[in-house]
Amino acid sequence: xxxxxxxxxxxxxxxxxxxxxxxxxxxxxxxxxxxxxxxxxxxxxxxxxxxxxxxxxxxxxxxxxxxxxxxxxxxxxxxxxxxxxxxxxxxxxxxxxxxxxxxxxxxxxxxxxxxxxxxxxxxxxxxxxxxxxxxxxxxxxxxxxxxxxxxxxxxxxxxxxxxxxxxxxxxxxxxxxxxxxxxxxxxxxxxxxxxxxxxxxxxxxxxxxxxxxxxxxxxxxxxxxxxxxxxxxxxxxxxxxxxxxxxxxxxxxxxxxxxxxxxxxxxxxxxxxxxxxxxxxxxxxxxxxxxxxxxxxxxxxxxxxxxx
Amino acid sequence: xxxxxxxxxxxxxxxxxxxxxxxxxxxxxxxxxxxxxxxxxxxxxxxxxxxxxxxxxxxxxxxxxxxxxxxxxxxxxxxxxxxxxxxxxxxxxxxxxxxxxxxxxxxxxxxxxxxxxxxxxxxxxxxxxxxxxxxxxxxxxxxxxxxxxxxxxxxxxxxxxxxxxxxxxxxxxxxxxxxxxxxxxxxxxxxxxxxxxxxxxxxxxxxxxxxxxxxxxxxxxxxxxxxxxxxxxxxxxxxxxxxxxxxxxxxxxxxxxxxxxxxxxxxxxxxxxxxxxxxxxxxxxxxxxxxxxxxxxxxxxxxxxxxxxxxxxxxxxxxxxxxxxxxxxxxxxxxxxxxxxxxxxxxxxxxxxxxxxxxxxxxxxxxxxxxxxxxxxxxxxxxxxxxxxxxxxxxxxxxxxxxxxxxxxxxxxxxxxxxxxxxxxxxxxxxxxxxxxxxxxxxxxxxxxxxxxxxxxxxxxxxxxxxxxxxxxxxxxxxxxxxxxxxxxxxxxxxxxxxxxxxxxxxxxxxxxxxxxxxxxxxxxxxxxxxxxxxxxxxxxxxxxxxxxxxxxxxxxxxxxxxxxxxxxxxxxxxxxxxxx
Numbered sequence: 001x002x003x004x005x006x007x008x009x010x011x012x013x014x015x016x017x018x019x020x021x022x023x024x025x026x027x028x029x030x031x032x033x034x035x036x037x038x039x040x041x042x043x044x045x046x047x048x049x050x051x052x053x054x055x056x057x058x059x060x061x062x063x064x065x066x067x068x069x070x071x072x073x074x075x076x077x078x079x080x081x082x083x084x085x086x087x088x089x090x091x092x093x094x095x096x097x098x099x100x101x102x103x104x105x106x107x108x109x110x111x112x113x114x115x116x117x118x119x120x121x122x123x124x125x126x127x128x129x130x131x132x133x134x135x136x137x138x139x140x141x142x143x144x145x146x147x148x149x150x151x152x153x154x155x156x157x158x159x160x161x162x163x164x165x166x167x168x169x170x171x172x173x174x175x176x177x178x179x180x181x182x183x184x185x186x187x188x189x190x191x192x193x194x195x196x197x198x199x200x201x202x203x204x205x206x207x208x209x210x211x212x213x214x215x216x217x218x219x220x221x222x223x224x225x226x227x228x229x230x231x232x233x234x235x236x237x238x239x240x241x242x243x244x245x246x247x248x249x250x251x252x253x254x255x256x257x258x259x260x261x262x263x264x265x266x267x268x269x270x271x272x273x274x275x276x277x278x279x280x281x282x283x284x285x286x287x288x289x290x291x292x293x294x295x296x297x298x299x300x301x302x303x304x305x306x307x308x
Numbered sequence: 309x310x311x312x313x314x315x316x317x318x319x320x321x322x323x324x325x326x327x328x329x330x331x332x333x334x335x336x337x338x339x340x341x342x343x344x345x346x347x348x349x350x351x352x353x354x355x356x357x358x359x360x361x362x363x364x365x366x367x368x369x370x371x372x373x374x375x376x377x378x379x380x381x382x383x384x385x386x387x388x389x390x391x392x393x394x395x396x397x398x399x400x401x402x403x404x405x406x407x408x409x410x411x412x413x414x415x416x417x418x419x420x421x422x423x424x425x426x427x428x429x430x431x432x433x434x435x436x437x438x439x440x441x442x443x444x445x446x447x448x449x450x451x452x453x454x455x456x457x458x459x460x461x462x463x464x465x466x467x468x469x470x471x472x473x474x475x476x477x478x479x480x481x482x483x484x485x486x487x488x489x490x491x492x493x494x495x496x497x498x499x500x501x502x503x504x505x506x507x508x509x510x511x512x513x514x515x516x517x518x519x520x521x522x523x524x525x526x527x528x529x530x531x532x533x534x535x536x537x538x539x540x541x542x543x544x545x546x547x548x549x550x551x552x553x554x555x556x557x558x559x560x561x562x563x564x565x566x567x568x569x570x571x572x573x574x575x576x577x578x579x580x581x582x583x584x585x586x587x588x589x590x591x592x593x594x595x596x597x598x599x600x601x602x603x604x605x606x607x608x609x610x611x612x613x614x615x616x617x618x619x620x621x622x623x624x625x626x627x628x629x630x631x632x633x634x635x636x637x638x639x640x641x642x643x644x645x646x647x648x649x650x651x652x653x654x655x656x657x658x659x660x661x662x663x664x665x666x667x668x669x670x671x672x673x674x675x676x677x678x679x680x681x682x683x684x685x686x687x688x689x690x691x692x693x694x695x696x697x698x699x700x701x702x703x704x705x706x707x708x709x710x711x712x713x714x715x716x717x718x719x720x721x722x723x724x725x726x727x728x729x730x731x732x733x734x735x736x737x738x739x740x741x742x743x744x745x746x747x748x749x750x751x752x753x754x755x756x757x758x759x760x761x762x763x764x765x766x767x768x769x770x771x772x773x774x775x776x777x778x779x780x781x782x783x784x785x786x787x788x789x790x791x792x793x794x795x796x797x798x799x800x801x802x803x804x805x806x807x808x809x810x811x812x813x814x815x816x817x818x819x820x821x822x823x824x825x826x827x828x829x830x831x832x833x834x835x836x837x838x839x840x841x842x843x844x845x846x847x848x849x850x851x852x853x854x855x856x857x858x859x860x861x862x863x864x865x866x867x868x869x870x871x872x873x874x875x876x877x878x879x880x881x882x883x884x885x886x887x888x889x
Contacts (some may be wrong), residue, residue: 204438208392212431213451214424215501217416223450224439231441303441303483 009294012285019284020073024066027273056274058081081267081275090263090275091282097170098252098259102244104175105183110237113187117194118226119231124199133195136188148181148254165256167259178255182248186240193236197229198299204228231301238294242287339407339539340366340507346401347384347393358384358397359563371533371540373554373571375547375586378803381563382543383432386509389541390427391419407506408770427454428505428538430529432512434492438484443494444468445480448502455503471498472528489669490521497529504536511543518668518832520678526553531789545805547586548835549878551575559583589810624692625794625826626680627655631689633675649675652689653849657794657843662820662827664841666834666860666873672850677798677830681715682706693794711741714787718799720779724771730757730782731767737789756785759822760815777808786816788823798830813839835877838862846870 039049052058057065072079078087120129139147155177156164166174201207202225210224211217245260252261262281267275299305324580328688347359357379366372373776376382387393389404391414403412406422414422423429431437445464452467461477468476471494484492493513500508504829513529514522533540542551550557551571560581565579578584621725635652650672657663666675678684680691682698690697698709714737717723724733738749754764760781771779780800787795797816801809817840819825829840837844837858844861846854846869854861854870865871 203394205431205433206439209429209431209437209438209496209499210390210447212390212423212429213454214422214503215450215454216419216420219450223442227441228439267591302441303443304485 004290005296008295012288014290015288016281016285020070020281021066023277023280024069025062027276028062028065028252030273036160069274071283073278080272082270082272087275087278091279094259094263095282097175097257098261099245100170100172101175101179101182101252101257101259102241104172104179105186105244106237106241109177109183109187109190109240114192114194114230114233118198118221118229120191121195121198121229122202122221124195129195130305132191134192136191139184139188144181144185145250145254147184148251151177151181152254166258168258169235170257170259175257178251178257181254182244186236186244190233190236194229194233197232198225201225203227227301231298234297235294236300238290238297240292242290245286245290246283336367337408338365338405339368339370340364340541341405342385342389342402343405344402345385345388345399345404345406347381347388347397348400349394350396350398351440355400357400357563359388359847362402362563362565364558364561364565364568366539366541368506369539370556371530371542371554372544372556372558373544374558374560375544375550376544376560376662377807379562380560382560383511385560386511386543390423390429390509391416392429415425424451425503426505426507428500428503428508430497430500430508430510430513432515434489434496434517437496438487438492440484440586443483443644443752444487448480448495448499451499451502457503466698467502468495468498471495471501472524473498489517490525493517493521493525494528497525497532500538501532501538505538507539507541508533508795509541509543512545513542518669519834519876519878520872522878546878547806549574552878554590558588585807589807623659624656625659625694626828627690627692628656628676628680629690629692631676631679631691632687633672633679633684634687634863638808648735648850650679653847653850653852654689655845655852657826657828659793659826660824661842662829662840663843663845664829664831664837665847666831666837666847668832668873670849671847673830673832673847674798676847677715677796677828680828681713681796682709694725711790712792713794713796714782714790714792715796715798716783716787716800718802720773720776720783720803723783724779726771728760729768729770730774733771733782734786736787737786741790743790750791753785756788759788759819760785775808776804777811780804780808780812784819786814788819791823792825794826794828796828796830798831800829801836803832809836816840834862835871846873 040050044052057068060068069079073308076088078091080086081090087162116132120132124130152164155161162177163174164177166178207224210220213222248259249261249265251257252259253265256262264276264279266272267279332470342362342364345359345362345364346357347362349356349358362385364372364374364380364385367586374382374385377441384393384397387407387834388397388399391411393399399412403410405411406427411418411422438444445461445468448467449459449465452463464480465477468480471492473479473491478615479487479491483613484495487495497513500510510529513526517525526549529540532538540554542550542554547557551574554571556569557571559566559574559580561580561582567574567583574583575587578587631650631653632648635646635647635649637647653672653676655663655665655676659672665673666678675684678750679686682701686699689699691699693709693713696709698706701709728736731750731753734753735749738744738752743749746750757764757766762778762781766774766778768781774782783800800816801812804812813836816827820827827840829837831837841858844855844858845852846861846867848869854865854867861870861875865874
């Protein structure tokens with residue numbers, strides 16, 4: 001097991017190198033002069049431009065630029081963005097907000113998705129099951145920005161149950177609504193996945209045997225049906241955690257959350273190369289770690305899976 | 309060997325006799341009584357009756373067997389007694405009385421109370437009946453706990469070791485996938501009997517196990533239930549097994565009880581036509597070479613001796629010499645270990661005869677079949693087909709070789725393409741090998757269907773519309789399409805009910821004498837071997853342990869392993885009057 005984890009961490013190295021190279025190359029190939037983005041519409045004096053080109057190694061060939069960047073990363077120096085702020089500081093500033101939002105969304109989608117899916121699966125074909133299925137289909141079908149703006153308008157503006165936007169502090173109550181919107185689509189998927197899995201497992205031979213042993217219905221469902229049914233659901237949730245941590249550009253935009261998604265969005269608009277590369281690399285690492293977590297969870301849930 | 313087990317089971321039956329006649333109260337009251345039971349399933353096509361007017365009594369301490377083919381309603385009947393009918397099934401008439409209490413429509417709460425503590429169950433398939441994500445010990449523990457018994461680690465270990473699980477305390481900490489099939493079934497028996505129920509429902513408890521393991525498990529179950537005084541409702545498709553183990557046998561057919569009575573009486577004097585058919589075709593009871601019936605007209609006595617001497621003078625169509633197959637198994641840290649699946653096996657098949665390869669699962673018998681078919685490469689050794697070594701064949705030659713050797717596989721559900729209709733299924737090999745034109749191929753398909761006794765109207769049907777026996781006939785027709793010289797049957801009748809099995813074996817025997825086919829028959833079922841084979845090869849753990857003519861192997865087995873295999877055939881110990889046997 002220890003060897004497996006070590007090997008998975010070693011696998012991160014080529015993933016990291018490949019991802020940074022690819023992203024760096026894409027940013028490098030963007031048309032237009034990077035300094036133009038920094039200087040804005042008024043433009044800078046040639047001397048300032050030359051200074052900037054020097055500072056960000058813009059005159060070096062691609063390989064040198066990439067290697068210099070790598071050197072910075074390996075010495076824990078992510079450099080500065082085009083506004084001159086240290087990138088590491090920016091990430092440290094916005095990531096906690098995104099992480100909080102992501103975990104809240106994950107908890108919401110997991111708890112409600114599994115609960116609704118369980119009940120729907122156990123009452124297959126009944127009215128609860130049918131209505132939940134239709135509802136989840138609607139959630140999946142309607143684009144997230146429609147749902148987002150709708151809920152912001154109804155709950156935040158009309159009913160005024162909560163603030164329609166998130167302040168810099170990003171408190172728990174402020175993040176609740178964005179978290180619901182963020183988790184909504186995954187909630188529908190978790191629900192459907194749980195439901196299918198429950199239906200499949202409830203007719204398994206070992207469930208019948210468990211009933212024949214004299215266990216109560218409640219215990220049969222919680223011990224023998226639920227755990228087995230959660231195996232595919234956990235895989236989905238883990239992958240989703242990686243995606244959510246990556247920041248929800250749309251949701252963060254709607255609710256004005258100062259998170260990773262919003263920061264990345266602004267960096268892309270500004271053509272801020274160093275910032276884009278750093279954030280994307282950071283997200284890739286998070287995603288890889290989330291996947292590793294899923295695989296370990298998976299082995300814990302299903303003892304037949306043993307990593308060597 | 310076989311006579312001693314016969315005595316043993318006789319003693320067991322006698323022991324139960326006395327107990328059944330002297331119940332503690334003095335007045336015999338049935339433990340379980342099913343009266344005119346009818347069970348209906350609600351499907352999208354309306355109500356389907358699964359069981360009608362089933363009548364059954366189990367006295368305390370008695371073993372009663374329900375025998376029938378799949379779909380006869382035997383399992384449904386037993387499951388109804390413990391309230392385990394599937395969601396769309398219900399008792400539509402009659403009553404279930406357990407120990408004087410009518411539990412037909414008892415509340416869920418009452419049924420939960422009865423389950424485990426009063427009525428235990430040992431299910432059919434040990435592979436799917438233990439929850440794969442919980443430790444064995446946990447699954448025993450929760451049973452004890454749910455029924456209000458002490459459930460400490462030592463109690464769990466005790467229950468498991470009673471069921472014959474060695475080293476139970478350590479084993480309790482393992483997961484089901486770390487157990488072999490036999491060990492899992494022992495764990496399930498442990499669970500079924502852990503709360504000392506008065507009635508145990510054993511639903512085909514050993515049909516998924518090898519024959520020697522089956523014998524051990526059933527012996528153990530017998531001993532345990534006898535000691536505990538537990539009544540057993542044994543569900544099985546094997547009449548021989550039922551007769552050997554049970555005191556009373558109930559025969560079910562198409563949802564109805566057609567005959568019931570003391571086991572031996574039912575075997576020796578079956579009254580209902582279905583029971584008569586069942587008795588005469590049960591391989592474990594009526595063991596004789598099928599072909600003998602055909603040859604009876606020509607030669608009256610000692611049928612096999614001339615057949616063998618004739619075969620010996622003929623050439624060998626297949627000669628396998630020193631065949632070895634080694635698989636690499638991936639271990640941890642990137643290392644791999646060798647696993648020898650087939651170890652230095654030599655055998656031959658004389659033209660026009662049948663050679664059976666017998667062994668338990670893991671004996672390497674199917675690997676031999678795959679190598680002879682050219683589907684798996686041999687690690688060393690040679691396989692000569694008609695004098696040519698097939699292990700060295702080129703692509704093109706291999707293609708031609710495949711025309712002459714055809715397989716029939718075990719699972720008639722899995723081996724036919726569900727998207728191909730029957731015509732296309734049988735015609736495909738002809739098309740692949742460019743035989744004739746469309747018209748002549750259609751003629752050939754009709755002939756083939758005729759040979760396997762299927763109507764030509766079947767051509768447009770799809771596999772899902774056919775029964776298991778019909779599908780296996782289609783598989784045989786497909787194998788015969790290219791006029792092969794050798795047919796390799798890999799457990800070709802193992803998945804079939806006993807009556808259908810007998811039909812297919814007869815068909816294979818007929819085709820052999822008609823077309824001069826040679827068969828390599830891979831099976832775990834010795835009873836089937838006796839009916840079809842001229843020559844038997846016994847394999848154990850990849851090695852050939854014994855070979856000889858069928859009669860020689862059956863009448864005077866040379867090795868202890870073969871003796872054990874023979875003794876383990878259900879019903880082998882039964883002594884029947886000559887007119888039946």
